[in-house]
Amino acid sequence: MRLPDSFIQQVLDRNDIEQVVSSYVALKRRGRNLVGLCPFHGEKTPSFTLYPENGSFYCFGCGAGGDVITFVRRIEHLDYLDAVKWLADKAGLPMPENVSDDKTSRLRVRVLEANREAARLYHRILYAPEGRAGLDYYHRRGYTDATIRHFGLGYAPPSGNPVLRALREKGFHDEELEAAFLCRRKEGSVYDLFRNRVMIPIIDIRGNVIAFGGRVLDDSKPKYLNSADTPAFRKSENLFALNFAKNNAGRSFILCEGYMDVIALHQAGFPQAVAALGTSFTEEHARLLARYTGDAGEVTLIFDADGAGKKGTQRAIDLLRAVGVRVRVVTIPDGKDPDEFIRRHSPERFRLLLEGAVGDMGYRLAELRLHNDLNTPEGKVRYMRQATDLIAGLDSPVEREVYAGQVAAQMSVQKSTLLEQIRQTIERRERGSRKTQMARIVRRQQQETVRANPEAAAHPRAAAAEESLIGLLLQNPDSIAYVARQLDPSQMITPLGRDIYARLVDRQQKGLMVDLAYLSADYDEAQMAYITSMLQAARDRVNSLEEADRYIAVLRQEQAASLLARPEELTPEQIREQLALLRKER
Numbered sequence: 001m002r003l004p005d006s007f008i009q010q011v012l013d014r015n016d017i018e019q020v021v022s023s024y025v026a027l028k029r030r031g032r033n034l035v036g037l038c039p040f041h042g043e044k045t046p047s048f049t050l051y052p053e054n055g056s057f058y059c060f061g062c063g064a065g066g067d068v069i070t071f072v073r074r075i076e077h078l079d080y081l082d083a084v085k086w087l088a089d090k091a092g093l094p095m096p097e098n099v100s101d102d103k104t105s106r107l108r109v110r111v112l113e114a115n116r117e118a119a120r121l122y123h124r125i126l127y128a129p130e131g132r133a134g135l136d137y138y139h140r141r142g143y144t145d146a147t148i149r150h151f152g153l154g155y156a157p158p159s160g161n162p163v164l165r166a167l168r169e170k171g172f173h174d175e176e177l178e179a180a181f182l183c184r185r186k187e188g189s190v191y192d193l194f195r196n197r198v199m200i201p202i203i204d205i206r207g208n209v210i211a212f213g214g215r216v217l218d219d220s221k222p223k224y225l226n227s228a229d230t231p232a233f234r235k236s237e238n239l240f241a242l243n244f245a246k247n248n249a250g251r252s253f254i255l256c257e258g259y260m261d262v263i264a265l266h267q268a269g270f271p272q273a274v275a276a277l278g279t280s281f282t283e284e285h286a287r288l289l290a291r292y293t294g295d296a297g298e299v300t301l302i303f304d305a306d307g308a309g310k311k312g313t314q315r316a317i318d319l320l321r322a323v324g325v326r327v328r329v330v331t332i333p334d335g336k337d338p339d340e341f342i343r344r345h346s347p348e349r350f351r352l353l354l355e356g357a358v359g360d361m362g363y364r365l366a367e368l369r370l371h372n373d374l375n376t377p378e379g380k381v382r383y384m385r386q387a388t389d390l391i392a393g394l395d396s397p398v399e400r401e402v403y404a405g406q407v408a409a410q411m412s413v414q415k416s417t418l419l420e421q422i423r424q425t426i427e428r429r430e431r432g433s434r435k436t437q438m439a440r441i442v443r444r445q446q447q448e449t450v451r452a453n454p455e456a457a458a459h460p461r462a463a464a465a466e467e468s469l470i471g472l473l474l475q476n477p478d479s480i481a482y483v484a485r486q487l488d489p490s491q492m493i494t495p496l497g498r499d500i501y502a503r504l505v506d507r508q509q510k511g512l513m514v515d516l517a518y519l520s521a522d523y524d525e526a527q528m529a530y531i532t533s534m535l536q537a538a539r540d541r542v543n544s545l546e547e548a549d550r551y552i553a554v555l556r557q558e559q560a561a562s563l564l565a566r567p568e569e570l571t572p573e574q575i576r577e578q579l580a581l582l583r584k585e586r
Contacts, residue, residue: 002521003084005512007096011084012517014091017055017068024075024291039075039291040064042283042322044395051539056516058529058536065532066525067516073525077237080521081105108231111180114172115201115209115232118163118182122154122199122212125162131155134198137217141260142343147267151200151241156214158196181211181227197225200259202233202277203243210238213259213278224258226278236282239274239289241266248272251297253289254354255281255316256338257304264339268347270354273338280312286319298326300357302338305331310367317360328357361403364390374411384411388418392425452530455494462493462558469551470497470531471538473504477514480504482545487552491559500531 018034021027027034027050038048038059047061058065064074072083082105085095125131126138126148134155138148147153156163164183168174174190177183184193197214204210211227227233239245241262245253248271256262256275265273276285289299301316303309313329320327330353332341342350358366368386373379387407394400400422408415456463469487473480484505492498503522507514516535520528541547 003081003096005518007093008084008517009513010093011087011091012055012068014093015068015087016052017057017071018050018052020068020087021050021057021071026295037324038062038064039287042286042319044322051536054516054535056532056535058532063529063533064525065530065536066528067520067532069517069520070525070528070532073520077234079105079108082108104231107176107179110172110176111230111232112208112210114167114176114180114182115211117167117170117172118180118212119152119154119199119201119209121163121166122156122201123152124154125157126153126155126198130157130160133196133217137198141264141339143263143267147263150244150266151263152203152209153263154199154201156192156194156197156199161192163192163194164190179230180232181230194225200240200263202227202238202240204238205243205246207243208232211235211277213240215260224278235277235279237284237288238277239285240277242274242288242292245272245274246292251293253293253297253299255289255299255301257302257309257312258337261302261338264342265350268342268350270347270350281316281319283319283322286316286323286325289320290323290325293325295324298328300328300330300354301360302330302332304337314364314367317364321360327360329360329363330354330357331363361390361394361399365403365407380411384413384418388421388425392422392429452526453494453496455496459493459558462555463497465551465554465558466492466494466497466501467534467537468541469548469555470500470504471534471536472541472543472548472551473501474514474516474531474535475538476543477504477508479543479545479548480508480514483548483552484508486549487555491555493555493558496527496530 018027021036024039025036025048027036028046030049032051032053034050034052035046036048036050037043037046038061040048040059041062041064043061048057048059048064050057055067056065057067057071066074069080069083069087072078072086073080076083076086078086088095126134131154135148138153143153161183164174164177167177167182174183174185177190178185182193183190194212194214197216200213200215201209202211202213211230211233213227214225216223226235229235240259244266252272254265254270254273256265256273258275262273262275265271274289276282293299299316299320301313303313303316317327317329332338332353336344338350341353365387368383368390372383372386374383384407387403391400391403391407394403401419404418404422405415408418453463456466469483473483487501489498489502489505492501500519500523503519504514507518512518516528516532519531523531
């Protein structure tokens with residue numbers, strides 16, 4: 001059974017969209033609406049708009065949109081039912097009994113259950129005789145038994161398929177274990193995927209075991225085997241140890257490259273350490289950290305000193321800066337990683353490194369100096385040009401003033417000269433930005449439309465009429481009865497438009513509420529954004545019955561033209577009817 005409207009209404013009543021969204025986005029009032037920096041893509045100028053009057057949001061930059069349930073789906077990476085449950089739990093509402101969740105939701109639950117059982121099994125094996133090699137490895141790295149228990153570390157033996165056997169006995173199907181990336185099938189045989197590796201469970205902020213990282217005990221390749229994306233896990237949207245760090249970080253985090261560094265730092269007294277999961281640091285990771293740092297926090301980067309580490313540092317700086325997070329950078333002497341440095345020296349020495357961390361601009365300027373020979377005129381000019389470009393990218397005039405003064409003093413030039421060069425660079429970039437900004441927004445919205453309703457591109461005139469009509473009906477549900485008498489759902493051109501219109505008519509005829517929140521169970525995030533864009537556009541138009549008649553006429557005309565393009569499928573009488581309809585509508 002579906003969730004009853006009465007329950008959804010309770011969820012909406014107790015989860016005001018402004019309160020929910022403001023816990024993730026800093027909102028400012030603009031007339032009747034609120035605006036802020038979009039949490040779904042990096043931006044410096046607010047394009048995310050919240051409409052309290054009808055409980056919807058829309059981003060003019062990336063096209064994200066929907067109701068409060070859709071917002072929670074996107075921000076927390078949940079399916080529909082889990083998002084409703086998240087909001088219901090927040091409001092203290094029990095979910096209705098006998099709610100049959102969909103196949104995807106059921107599989108996600110089973111994957112999480114399998115992961116939990118597997119994590120317990122790996123940990124038990126670690127302290128059994130067959131896990132001795134794994135336990136010795138952890139102890140050689142200096143991990144205490146308390147740390148091993150804290151992170152739930154384990155061991156996968158080289159043979160025997162213990163996970164497959166144990167989880168089969170608990171009622172798990174082989175397909176579920178494959179979906180969880182715990183087992184693999186080859187030539188009809190199923191076997192444990194992780195073998196002869198120490199196992200690090202990945203736990204999300206709600207305490208679920210969502211994935212695993214497995215490391216070999218020697219120098220064989222691949223050194224790490226990480227869970228692929230599953231129904232319960234997307235590596236680009238989770239951070240290792242964030243479940244611990246979010247409670248201990250005090251709005252400041254240490255971002256490392258790998259699991260082992262994070263575990264070592266936590267044991268050494270730095271519980272604010274986190275790491276990306278088998279992938280490079282992403283825009284999603286940056287937004288996730290921004291949710292916990294707020295205005296007062298910061299992120300300290302500790303990446304390797306090799307070329308890949310430096311490239312990763314520069315990328316992380318850009319992504320974190322884009323979401324408003326302050327960044328500092330630690331460079332460990334002799335290219336050591338945090339784990340090795342702490343074992344060779346001490347946690348106290350590492351704390352001194354943290355205290356001496358430089359700001360991201362100081363780090364980047366130092367890197368520029370390293371790559372330019374400042375003893376030559378050419379090297380000095382190149383460094384000045386690169387430094388000017390870098391400083392011009394800062395949003396804060398105070399920061400620009402400070403770093404311009406620093407570079408001017410280093411290079412023995414007038415600060416005013418450097419500031420003028422920076423001003424010209426900013427103006428040139430702003431001219432280019434204004435030319436491309438609208439084109440970028442339009443392109444993104446077109447991409448979202450194609451993703452949500454690919455058939456629209458083949459029928460642009462009809463699709464525009466569909467969108468305008470659906471937006472009108474969402475804005476003015478009282479018009480649905482009138483339009484339903486004039487237009488059958490079959491006369492909509494695209495399948496998605498037909499489906500949305502039919503649902504609106506069906507709800508109105510049954511006396512049910514017509515609102516975005518009551519559609520989100522039936523459509524995915526891209527489709528909800530598309531529907532919200534129709535509603536958003538309707539706010540700026542005169543939504544009269546005369547306008548509805550105009551859209552209806554276009555749709556009838558387009559349907560007739562479409563049918564006449566395939567005359568072999570029509571009888572002579574039908575051809576005459578469609579030609580008469582075309583003449584009438586024109």
